[in-house]
Amino acid sequence: MSRARHSERPDRHRSVRSFLDDTDEALRMGARPGARVWPTGFDLLDTTFGGGLRSGELVLLAGTEGAGKTTFAMQLMRNAVVAGRHAVVFSFELTAASLIQRLLGLEAATAADRLDDPMNPAADVRQFRAVLEAEDPDRRGLGSAMRALPYGVDALMTIEAYSDRLHIVEGNRMTTIGQIASTVAAVADETGEPPIVLVDYLQKIPVDGIEGTSDETTRVTFVTETLKELAMELECPVVAISAADRESLGAGHRMRTRDLRGSSALAYEADIVLILQTKENIVAREHLTYDLNAAKVFRRWVVISVEKNRFGGGQVELEVQKDFEHGRYVPKARVVAERLIEERVFTS
Numbered sequence: 001m002s003r004a005r006h007s008e009r010p011d012r013h014r015s016v017r018s019f020l021d022d023t024d025e026a027l028r029m030g031a032r033p034g035a036r037v038w039p040t041g042f043d044l045l046d047t048t049f050g051g052g053l054r055s056g057e058l059v060l061l062a063g064t065e066g067a068g069k070t071t072f073a074m075q076l077m078r079n080a081v082v083a084g085r086h087a088v089v090f091s092f093e094l095t096a097a098s099l100i101q102r103l104l105g106l107e108a109a110t111a112a113d114r115l116d117d118p119m120n121p122a123a124d125v126r127q128f129r130a131v132l133e134a135e136d137p138d139r140r141g142l143g144s145a146m147r148a149l150p151y152g153v154d155a156l157m158t159i160e161a162y163s164d165r166l167h168i169v170e171g172n173r174m175t176t177i178g179q180i181a182s183t184v185a186a187v188a189d190e191t192g193e194p195p196i197v198l199v200d201y202l203q204k205i206p207v208d209g210i211e212g213t214s215d216e217t218t219r220v221t222f223v224t225e226t227l228k229e230l231a232m233e234l235e236c237p238v239v240a241i242s243a244a245d246r247e248s249l250g251a252g253h254r255m256r257t258r259d260l261r262g263s264s265a266l267a268y269e270a271d272i273v274l275i276l277q278t279k280e281n282i283v284a285r286e287h288l289t290y291d292l293n294a295a296k297v298f299r300r301w302v303v304i305s306v307e308k309n310r311f312g313g314g315q316v317e318l319e320v321q322k323d324f325e326h327g328r329y330v331p332k333a334r335v336v337a338e339r340l341i342e343e344r345v346f347t348s
């Protein structure tokens with residue numbers, strides 16, 4: 001299935017001369033001529049990606065159920081908007097309200113990190129949810145409601161500062177790939193710059209108008225190709241969460257790019273593939289045998305495997321600590337020191 005067949009936009013022809021002229025002009029004007037970079041906000045990941053994610057890139061984010069794909073992806077979007085960028089989130093899984101409750105938890109925890117006062121822990125997502133869902137007998141509004149929670153006001157103020165730059169679309173059966181492209185184009189037009197885009201998750205994007213749409217491979221191939229096309233045309237990075245093929249995830253199995261559900265196009269089209277798995281499930285047995293406490297510690301960490309990195313070195317295994325109560329990972333990543341099960345299979 002060719003991309004051109006699905007694209008209503010004409011091909012963009014470009015001579016090398018015009019590219020060199022544009023680069024020359026940008027350099028003379030003091031602008032950055034290359035692709036824009038969106039830092040992920042996770043230091044070691046940014047080092048791995050040469051500064052962050054780039055315009056035109058399709059990033060696939062996969063992982064076992066509940067490993068924290070949405071949490072991680074939302075944190076990437078949040079880090080982008082904190083850095084002054086725009087982001088558009090298409091959420092087919094969670095409502096905008098739940099995503100915002102998680103962001104409040106994240107911001108409260110971030111504010112608490114700055115003070116580093118163990119006697120005064122930040123309010124968690126559940127507490128924010130309880131307050132936001134309760135009726136306010138005095139009708140004093142959001143600011144007053146947030147004052148009831150530790151670091152609630154800090155969290156609200158931080159979110160307010162980037163609230164205009166973060167756009168959330170609750171996906172449904174009408175949110176086709178065409179709709180996604182027009183929304184992203186509209187945001188780019190309104191704001192004058194391409195946003196980073198998150199789709200949670202790829203297999204949920206409805207497809208109509210092509211033959212054989214009942215077949216998952218056809219659908220996933222079409223969606224993946226079109227997302228890559230969108231990233232290139234609108235010059236933004238697109239992060240797409242991908243579901244795993246449940247049957248291939250037996251006990252003791254380490255999830256790989258080939259286990260993504262639906263199509264080989266996923267691995268082929270993606271520039272970056274990240275797989276998230278709880279460390280306890282993929283660390284080699286020798287690290288669990290002699291230390292009874294080890295499993296408990298590893299359960300709190302998630303390994304981010306960079307399975308594919310088209311423009312840089314691959315073969316990187318990083319780990320981040322879960323703080324799901326606050327809707328986040330602790331932002332400091334580190335390199336995995338232990339041996340993990342199975343060898344890497346997919347390389348770029």
Ligand SMILES: Nc1ncnc2c1ncn2[C@@H]1O[C@H](COP(=O)(O)OP(=O)(O)OP(=O)(O)O)[C@@H](O)[C@H]1O
Nearest residue numbers: 063064065066067068069070071072125126324325
């Ligand atoms: N308020 C909370 N407190 C503690 N843990 C939570 C809270 N909300 C969600 N979690 C847990 O955080 C984990 C990460 O959630 P997240 O939605 O990021 O996972 P996911 O990998 O996208 O999940 P799924 O496979 O279900 O789509 C899940 O295991 C979930 O059970």
